[in-house]
Amino acid sequence: MNKGYALGGRYEIIRQLGEGGMADVYLAFDRILHRQVAVKLLRLDFRDNPKAKERFDHEATAASGLNNPHIVGVYDVDEVEGMQYLVMEYVDGEDLKQYIHDHSPIDKPTVINIMEQIGSAVEEAHKSGLIHRDLKPQNVLIDKNGYVKITDFGISRAASEDTMTQTRSIIGSIHYLSPEQVKGQMATKQSDIYSLGIILFELLTGKVPFDGETAVSIAMKHSQESIPSVRTIDPTIPQSLENVVLKATAKNPDDRYATVSDFNDDLKTSLSADRSGEAKFVVPSDGDDGETRVMPFAPLKENTALADDKPKSSTKSEETPVEKPQKKRKHRKLKIFIWALLVALLGFLIFAIASSTSNAKVPETNGLVETDAKQKIEDAHLEVGKITFRSSYTIDKGRVIASDPDAGKKVDRNSKVNLVVSSGIKKIRIENYVGQQYKKVARHLKNEGVTVVRRNSPSSTFAAGKILQQDIAAKKRVDPKKTTITFVVSTGIKQIQLKDLTGMTKQQVVNYANEVELNPTFDYEYSDQQKSGRVISTTPKAGVNIQQGSNVAVTISRGKKPVKQKKQEQLRSFNVRITIPFHEDTTNVLNQEQEESSDSAASGSDTQESRKIISQNSSSVPDENVILIYLKDHDHDYSTVYKQMVINKDTTVLLPFKLLDSENGKYKVVRDGQTILRDNNVTYDSH
Known part of the structure; x- marks a missing residue:
């Protein structure tokens, strides 16, 4: 999907966010509601696959029926020119798998906070009768403020369903599957709790409990082996917290927590001083023992004759004298053959030793940290040569990208092996662009590889074309290829x-x-x-x-x-009064004289003009919040913006509702992509 293409004439593609087994995910801009969204597009090779389409539709139906702040919202489902797509809430952050990789070891309170948010979402799904069946860090998104949302309900199923897919096939990601799912049995709520326990294990230790070369070997470990002790990996983990892991991952579902609520309640108190002397949790039963049994050998029958018990022939001693010289000649030939073989083996051994003392094989160092790579080279009787650094988007900082000569090549002993080491992602520094000319700033950032999104807003403070707000703080260093910055640009009056x-x-x-x-x-x-x-x-x-x-x-x-019109279905009109709190964003106040003095030469006339505007109005420019209000009643659709406004102080607004007696309304107020006010049960009687 090319950048700039507008799905349905509405969702403008910005860039690709990721690839999946059946669908690709893109960042897009909603031209009508002026917001960023994530668009999940069914891949071309699956568009004629009825099962893929069914899973795609099921994900939209399952997620849209759930109302929890920790579940990614689904906005729209449509099909254009044979392309089936799903429009979802965009979470500006990373998945939990990458978060663990970037931040491990993670402090215990943060681990518990993340798990409580995940548990809240899973508990909501379970209350609605849905089992996720594929809980894993890759399906958990976490934004820059540590706010968690789970996604991908594509293979979720109602708790009451019992299908061939559930009972005869393994569905889900093998590292996080419960033992009963590994065996092809039907997934239950306790199966999701097992997956939560594995995610908690990975958050605490930085790795999964079971790994292997094949999916079968990992599945066998989940089915048969006990979960390793997290305290063996990190002795600072209290026993009460390890007990949560052990109980959630018990082999028998009956030994796990009965509900996610019980899991969360136990987790919340796991760092309490009252539980400091808690004994280790012991699973009362472990379901199938899973032990490998060795079948005993069949016993020998009583009448089986052994070779040594056979009667010896009495004629052996009556051999003719002619046979003795023949035996001597045979023994002599055998001795000559053995000596010749020994000489050949000795020669081969000498050749091998001589070859090994003169040659060496370049070891595989790609992906190793620099110190380990050097040690491996020295262990191979080689020397470390020149080390150069190169930026990389695929290899972590400090790890080897390549070696010269290549791994596996034979060279003389003590030869030098040069290494190319990753210097990490080439990051750029975001500056304070408020008050500067949008076109100039956007051109500069786009040249660096940053995706730039523009939103317009009237302003009495800045002239048209000047930047009012930016959603990334100044001085922050970012990866340009993975960064989208949104500017609110003044249209003037x-x-x-x-x-x-x-x-x-x-x-x-x-x-x-x-x-x-x-x-x-x-x-x-x-x-x-x-x-x-x-x-x-x-x-x-x-x-x-x-x-x-x-x-x-x-x-x-x-x-x-x-x-x-039926009396019991009267259409009633009433107002709901709300006060929207003003949030002052210091990134929008250009009073950082020390920072700007160093950039004055590069800023040019635009920065000078911004300073004049500031000095003419006041010592500091008041911030302006861009507010989006969504409203649902008899006449309004919740998926479209009811009202957009700009405030610079706490502002009271009257929201007009029209509802039948049997209807419930709702509203939410969004500021800078974050929901700050919400009511999902507005009725005439309650107001």
Whole structure:
């Protein structure tokens, strides 16, 4: 999928995030809601595979039915030109597997915090009757603030299902599979708890408990071997915390925690001083013993004759005298043959020793840390030559990328072997770009390989084209190829003559508002003049001059009013008052004189102009928060933005709801990609 391609004319592809067995995941920009999303696209070779499509649809259905802040949200499912895709919440961070690799050893409170968040999500799935069946660090995402979300419900199943797929096949990732799944039995809630125990083991130790050259060997270990002691690997781990691992990973599901809630409760108190003297958990039963049994040999029958018991012939002593000289000649030839063989073997041995003392084989050092590589070279009777450093996206810093000569090549002893060592990823430093010209900054960052996303917002502080906000803090060093930075860019204050929107559809109004940078809000009422879904009127009215970024109230027709309406299903209108807290972001205040003085020569006139604006207004420029409000009631869809606004102080807003007696509404307020206010159970009676 090429960069810039817009799926369904809405989701603009930015870059690829990863590849899976059946689908590829891309970072995209939602042109309508002006936000980044993750798009999961079914691969071309699976688009005609009914099972792949079924799993793809199942993932969307399963995840969208769950409402938990630690489960990745699903926004949209669609198919365009034969391409089936899933639009999900984008988590700006990394998967837990990479996090463990980057941060191990991880302190115990952080481990418990991460596991509690994962457990919260799994508990929600279990309450909804879903078993994940493929819990692993690769399916756990963690953002830059340590906030955790789990994903990939593609092979989840309802707890009541009993299918051939569950009972006759191994489904899931082998390093985290429960013993019953390894045996092809049906997965239960306790199977997910076993996987949680393995993830906890890896968080504490930095590695999985069982590994091997083949999937079969790993599966056998899960089925037959006891989980290694985490305290043997790290003696600082308290026994109470190891006990959580041992109980969660018991071979028999009946010996594990009954629920994820029990697992979480035990985990929360595992570092408490009250449990410091706790005894080691002993599994009361271990299911199938799993021991390897050696079949006994069949006993010899009583009438079996042994070779030494055979009767000897009495004629042996009556051999003729002619046979004795023949035996002597045979013995002489045998001695000559043995001596010749010994001489040949001695010659070969001397040749081998001589060869080994003059030649050496270059050892395999790729992937080793520099010190280990040097030791391995010296152990092979060779010398370490020149060491050069090169940046790499695939080899960790300090590990060997290549050797010269190559591994396996025979060279003279004491020859020099040169090494190329990774200097890690080439990172760049993010500066404070607030107040600078967007085009100039974007051009510079794109040349460095950074993905740049622009969002517009009116501002009375900065002129049009100047940067108001950035979502990555100044001075931070980042990998340009894996970094997306979002800038909120000022559109200034511009007067717009409002167009006559009467008769337009809601989508046409949204398109017009995006084009001229207005913020529409929608209300609905019955009308005999306009068809359902068409604009009746606007406030302010058409032809009025308003400022860019202003709100426009748009009233849309529900169609003609029905003749009768059941009393018990009255449509009630009411308001919900909320106060949105203002968050001051110091990255948007250009008062860092020491930092800017060193960059003044490179900043040019744009920085000088920004400083003039600041000095004219005040000693520090007030921050501006860009706020997105989502609302769901009888007339509004939760997947679209109800209202966008910019605030520079705590702001009170009235949210209008229209609900039937049987309906529940909900709302959420998002600031800089984070949900700060939410209510999922708004009713007329509760307000």
